[in-house]
Amino acid sequence: MNKFFFIILFFLVFLSGCSDSNIWGWYVIDPSTKSGWDNIQFLLGGFTSTIQLSIIAAIISIVLGLIIALPGMSDNYFLKSINRVYVEFVRAIPLLPMLFWVFYGLPVIFKSLGINISIDAFWGAILTLAISDSAFTAEIFRGGIQSIHRGQTEASKTIGLNYYQTMRYVILPQALRRILPPLANQFIYIVKMSAFASVIGMQELTRRANEIVVTEYRPLEIYTLLIFEYLILVLIISFFVRRLERKMGSNESLNS
């Protein structure tokens, strides 16, 4: 339903642009003209960075999230606190300030420590997205793992498995089917948030749109296209998430 709604909306907007109303000037991205074609190529070229950024950040976020989630399930108060503090703290920081802090602030700290690491826009954005998202992935992991009945851990203990083996062979394989769908959903969030990378100069979809807007003075057309670029990306991911959910759901009986 959603998809149809948007597709109809798209055509309404697009058709009204093709009428001779003077609000719209689709010529900026008219592929039949040289400059329009160049603009389109430039704008669509942002997909590479946006996708790279999102995928790498998601991978780091997943690893980080798992590492943060594990102490959260311990009986040890100290370990538990580490998890809570991290999650509450990171979740509370808006993405943009964190991005500024990582990109402009972190290098100062590195420098004062005598570490010579410069953070470019690409890695600065990835780091920020990954950290910011990891608080959410950590909660997803924790929820998924804790949904597995305690008897599974106890049975593992009685056959002599240690903590790592219990996680690796017993708990995670079962938790995964509950974790994967929300994790994939979280990926959509990363894709959308990656737009913030534009403000530190990362040449992804949003940045490129901004640059064309500045030279062409056609914000309506360019940003309309931009929105549809994200829309397409997200719809594709949603499609796979939906399929994943269905597949995981049909295996649910194994879990009881």
Add this chain to the structure above:
Amino acid sequence: MNKVIEMKDVCKWFGDFKVLNNINLEIKQGEKVVVCGPSGSGKSTLVRCINRLEVNQAGVIKVIGNKLSNNKKVNHQINSKIGMVFQQFNLFPHLSVLDNLTLGPTKVLGLSKNDATKKAMKLLERVKIPEQVNKKPHQLSGGQQQRVAIARSLCMDPKIMLFDEPTSALDPEMISEVLDVIIDLANDGMTMVVVTHEMGFAKKVADRMIFMDEGQIVEQGRPINFFTKPKTKRCKKFLNQILQN
């Protein structure tokens, strides 16, 4: 004969609630102890303290000569010598019957996949379900699942077996197939502690009966005396109730 389980002045609280109240208990090698008592009397907790699924706050527990403490290594070592069978089976639902059985031997005992499989097959024959080897737990009946769980424990060559109401979650017609397996194991000389309300079974296998109430061992003795002339009122009342059903 040497003692394999020794509990001395063991106490345990859940919050303010005292679940175990000064438990003193010694179990010899090869002995079969059946524990009974009303719901909430602490039977499960008692058994779970032996393999440290629950931690006692006071008192000392020794298993096969090793004192249980917070030393993870010692506990782990002892734990691999104690098998446990749960009321709810607790099989690994994502693994086949075979993989349920071979997980411990391959990962903990260091057996090759091949050797572990051979061992698993032998034990599946012992619990009389070798033909179910490739099924997933949810494809089996309750009785079959519980027998797989017993085989899974036996795969680790335990010295002691703990059973916490192994037949309570089963339909009546499946109870005996599980009890038969446990009786077979008892005849083999396994040391075991069984929490159960199956008194027919208890009469057959128990060397000693233990009656618990309100976190205490109220009465214990040989089955003949225990069933025919219980010393305490509480025990008498409990036995009357349970034998009526």
